[in-house]
Amino acid sequence: MASLTAVLGQGTQVSLQxxxxxxxxxxxxxxxxxxxxPTPYEILLGGLAACIAITLRLYANHKGIALEEVExxxxxxxxxxxxxxxxxxxxxxxxxRIQSHVAIRGSFDDAQRTRLxxxxxxxxxxKTLANGVHIVDSVTFEPATP
Numbered sequence: 001m002a003s004l005t006a007v008l009g010q011g012t013q014v015s016l017q018x019x020x021x022x023x024x025x026x027x028x029x030x031x032x033x034x035x036x037x038p039t040p041y042e043i044l045l046g047g048l049a050a051c052i053a054i055t056l057r058l059y060a061n062h063k064g065i066a067l068e069e070v071e072x073x074x075x076x077x078x079x080x081x082x083x084x085x086x087x088x089x090x091x092x093x094x095x096x097r098i099q100s101h102v103a104i105r106g107s108f109d110d111a112q113r114t115r116l117x118x119x120x121x122x123x124x125x126x127k128t129l130a131n132g133v134h135i136v137d138s139v140t141f142e143p144a145t146p
Contacts, residue, residue, distance in 0.1 A: 013037070045074040045098070051125035052102060059119045065112055069105040074098055098129070 004018040006025070012033040014025040025043055027033025038046065049072040060067035076098050102120045 010034075016043075041076050045076055048072075048098065048100075048123075048125045048129065049074050051123040052100070052120055055123035056102075056104065056116060056119055059116070063115075065106070065108065065116070067104065067106050067116075069103075071103040071105075073101040073103075075101075 002018070004016060006017075007015045009015055012027040012031070013036055016023050016025055024037030025040055026035055026037040027039055028035045031039075052072045053070045056070050057067060059065075076096075079095050079097055080093055100120075104116055104120070108116065
């Protein structure tokens with residue numbers, strides 16, 4: 001299980017805390033922010049990219065594969081369903097899309113290349129995003145602090 005706390009500060013700046021790690025999220029000035037941290041979508045992409053890279057490293061270590069480096073580049077956009085051949089169309093005609101470009105460096109045989117390609121697409125965060133996630137919302141109101 002993972003958990004995180006986010007607290008809204010000035011403007012769009014958000015302080016994020018997970019375990020002993022702290023960082024900021026924000027929006028660029030064009031969206032009303034101060035650009036002191038990555039946007040929420042960039043943070044989402046970072047989680048997916050880290051999961052892909054870590055999963056490949058753990059698999060390679062387990063199988064004794066000499067993995068030199070993994071570079072993951074992700075791009076998020078929202079495209080019209082007509083522009084996406086392999087996507088299921090939503091009711092409003094738009095598709096949320098993440099394009100993944102994974103570069104795996106090292107010397108591999110054909111079987112290792114095939115398996116590493118499969119592993120890159122099966123990290124836990126990738127599976128969660130690809131299968132969808134059920135979000136249970138709860139909103140409470142508390143008195144203002146003096």
